[in-house]
Every structure is written in C-alpha cells, then in structure tokens.
Amino acid sequence: WLAITTTYIVIFIIVEYNYNYFYKLFQGDTTFISETIAGIFLLGIGMSLFYSLEEKPKFKKVFRLASVCTMLGLLGSIIGFAQTFSGFDIANLQLDNEDQVKSMMASVANGIPTALNTTVMGIYASLALITYPFLIRRNVK
Numbered sequence: 001w002l003a004i005t006t007t008y009i010v011i012f013i014i015v016e017y018n019y020n021y022f023y024k025l026f027q028g029d030t031t032f033i034s035e036t037i038a039g040i041f042l043l044g045i046g047m048s049l050f051y052s053l054e055e056k057p058k059f060k061k062v063f064r065l066a067s068v069c070t071m072l073g074l075l076g077s078i079i080g081f082a083q084t085f086s087g088f089d090i091a092n093l094q095l096d097n098e099d100q101v102k103s104m105m106a107s108v109a110n111g112i113p114t115a116l117n118t119t120v121m122g123i124y125a126s127l128a129l130i131t132y133p134f135l136i137r138r139n140v141k
Contacts, residue, residue: 073122
C-alpha cells in the first residue's frame with residue numbers, strides 16, 4: 001500500500017506541477033464545494049491507510065465517503081447550473097441592449113465552471129476512494 005500511496009502522490013505532483021490542473025479546478029469553483037470534496041478525499045485516503053493496518057480491513061466508511069463525494073459533485077453541478085440560468089431573462093430579452101447581453105454572459109461565465117469543476121472533482125474523488133481500498137486490500141492479503 002505504501003507503493004500505491006507513493007504512486008498517487010507522484011502522479012498528483014506531476015500533474016499539478018506541469019498543468020496547475022487542480023488549482024484551476026479550485027479557482028473556477030465559486031461555491032467551495034471542490035475544496036470540501038478534496039478534504040473528504042484526503043480523509044478517505046487516511047482512513048484507508050488506517051484501516052489497512054487492521055487484520056481484516058473494512059472499508060465501508062471509505063465507500064460511504066466516496067458516495068458523499070459523488071453527491072457533492074452533483075450538488076455543485078446543480079448550483080452551477082442554477083447560477084447559469086438565474087441571469088437569463090428571456091421574457092425581456094433585447095439583443096440590441098449590450099448591457100443585458102453582458103450580464104447574461106457573465107451569468108453563464110460564473111455558473112458553468114462551477115458546475116463542471118465540482119462534477120469533475122466529485123468523480124475523481126469517488127473513483128479514487130473506490131479503487132484505492134481495493135488495491136490496498138489486495139496488497140495486504
């Protein structure tokens with residue numbers, strides 16, 4: 001499990017150093033749901049390592065955290081799309097009014113990154129929390 005943990009950390013450092021990928025995900029999220037998902041993910045990894053030291057490791061709590069990450073990602077998607085569509089006023093839309101078009105575009109610009117970034121973070125965290133205990137359990141046996 002130490003090799004798996006080290007591999008996870010090395011991949012994270014390489015991706016973050018070369019692409020600033022997770023920094024951009026956090027920056028695009030205005031609701032701080034991505035940071036919450038990252039915290040739950042780190043808690044799940046810690047719990048997985050702790051449980052792997054037991055004679056018969058049980059990872060049910062880690063799998064619950066994975067489902068929480070998925071649900072938080074979906075919640076962020078809903079909030080992001082609500083932000084996106086809250087700025088649309090179709091009944092009073094005037095395409096020749098530049099200020100109205102700019103406010104609608106600002107609404108889209110704020111909501112879509114939140115929706116997509118929280119969804120991506122939730123999926124990343126839940127997939128990792130589901131596979132990580134499986135790999136640890138396999139190596140502990």
